[in-house]
Amino acid sequence: MGKNKFYVTTPVYYVNDSPHIGHAYTTIAADILNRWRKSQGYKTFFLTGTDEHGQKVQDAAKKAGKSIREFTDLKSKDFIDLFSKLNIKYDRFVRTTDKDHEQVAQAIVRKLYKSNDIYKGKYEGLYCISCEAYYTEKDLVNGSCPIHKKKVELVSEDTYFFNLAKYQDKLLKLYESNPELILPETRRNEVISKVKSELRDLSITRTNFDWGIPFPLDKKHVMYVWADALTNYLTGVGYLKSKAKLKEYWPVAVHLIGKDILWFHTAIWHSILLSAGLKPSRKQNVKISW
Numbered sequence: 001m002g003k004n005k006f007y008v009t010t011p012v013y014y015v016n017d018s019p020h021i022g023h024a025y026t027t028i029a030a031d032i033l034n035r036w037r038k039s040q041g042y043k044t045f046f047l048t049g050t051d052e053h054g055q056k057v058q059d060a061a062k063k064a065g066k067s068i069r070e071f072t073d074l075k076s077k078d079f080i081d082l083f084s085k086l087n088i089k090y091d092r093f094v095r096t097t098d099k100d101h102e103q104v105a106q107a108i109v110r111k112l113y114k115s116n117d118i119y120k121g122k123y124e125g126l127y128c129i130s131c132e133a134y135y136t137e138k139d140l141v142n143g144s145c146p147i148h149k150k151k152v153e154l155v156s157e158d159t160y161f162f163n164l165a166k167y168q169d170k171l172l173k174l175y176e177s178n179p180e181l182i183l184p185e186t187r188r189n190e191v192i193s194k195v196k197s198e199l200r201d202l203s204i205t206r207t208n209f210d211w212g213i214p215f216p217l218d219k220k221h222v223m224y225v226w227a228d229a230l231t232n233y234l235t236g237v238g239y240l241k242s243k244a245k246l247k248e249y250w251p252v253a254v255h256l257i258g259k260d261i262l263w264f265h266t267a268i269w270h271s272i273l274l275s276a277g278l279k280p281s282r283k284q285n286v287k288i289s290w
C-alpha cells in the first residue's frame with residue numbers, strides 16, 4: 001500500500017477583490033497541516049487557487065478598465081505573490097480558468113446528466129449579486145443579504161437544475177456513518193438539520209452573463225459558480241488526467257473552509273460526488289494525538 005497519503009485544500013479564492021487576512025489565515029493553516037503530515041512521513045498534496053468566473057468578476061474587470069483575462073491574471077498573481085511572501089509551499093495553484101479544470105467541470109456535469117440529475121427549468125428568486133446566490137425570505141436580514149447587507153433582487157431566468165433533493169436520505173446516512181465528515185460538531189448539526197428541512201434543487205447555470213465555463217449540454221448557458229468551483233478539488237488530484245494520482249489521494253481529503261461556504265462544501269459537494277459516482281471526501285482514518 002505504500003505511504004499514508006494526505007490531501008489538504010483551501011477554498012479557491014474569489015478574484016473580484018484583493019487578498020486579505022482571511023485568505024492568509026486559511027492558507028497558513030493548510031500549510032501547517034501539510035508540513036505536519038509531511039514531517040510524519042506522509043505523501044502529501046496541498047491545493048490552493050483562485051475562483052475566476054462569474055458576473056462579479058466580469059463587472060470588476062469592466063470597472064477596472066481591463067479585459068477579463070488581463071484582470072484575472074493580475075488578481076490571481078496577487079494571491080500567488082502573497083503566498084510566496086508567506087513561504088507557503090503548495091503543490092498546485094489551480095485557477096478555475098485553467099484548461100484542465102474547465103474540462104473536469106464539464107466532465108462532471110456530463111456525469112450528473114447521465115445519473116438523471118440535471119433538468120431544465122425556470123428559476124425565480126431573491127438574488128444577491130455579491131454572493132452569487134439566491135436567498136429565501138427568512139435568510140434575509142431587513143430585506144438584505146445577511147453577508148453583504150445589500151438589497152437582494154428578484155430574478156427570473158432559464159436555468160438547469162441539479163437534483164439535490166434526491167440525495168436527502170443518502171446525505172443523512174452519510175453524515176450518520178461518518179461523524180467526523182463535518183467538523184466542528186456544531187456545523188455538522190447545522191448541516192444535518194438543513195438537509196432534513198430544506199433541501200432544494202440547485203440552479204447550476206446562468207444565461208445573464210457569459211464569463212463562465214460553457215455548459216456542455218446547452219451552448220446558451222454557462223456554468224454557475226458552485227458546480228464550477230467545487231470540482232477544482234478533483235482537478236487538483238488529476239481527475240481525467242491520471243487515474244493513478246486520483247486513486248492515490250481521493251477520497252481522503254481535508255477541505256478547509258469558512259462558515260459562509262459550509263452548505264456548498266457539504267450537502268452540495270457530497271451530492272455532486274455521489275451523483276458523479278465518486279466517493280464523498282472524508283477525513284483521514286487516523287487518530288490524531290497532540
Ligand SMILES: [Zn+2]
Binds near residue numbers: 129130131132147148
Ligand atoms: Zn451577499
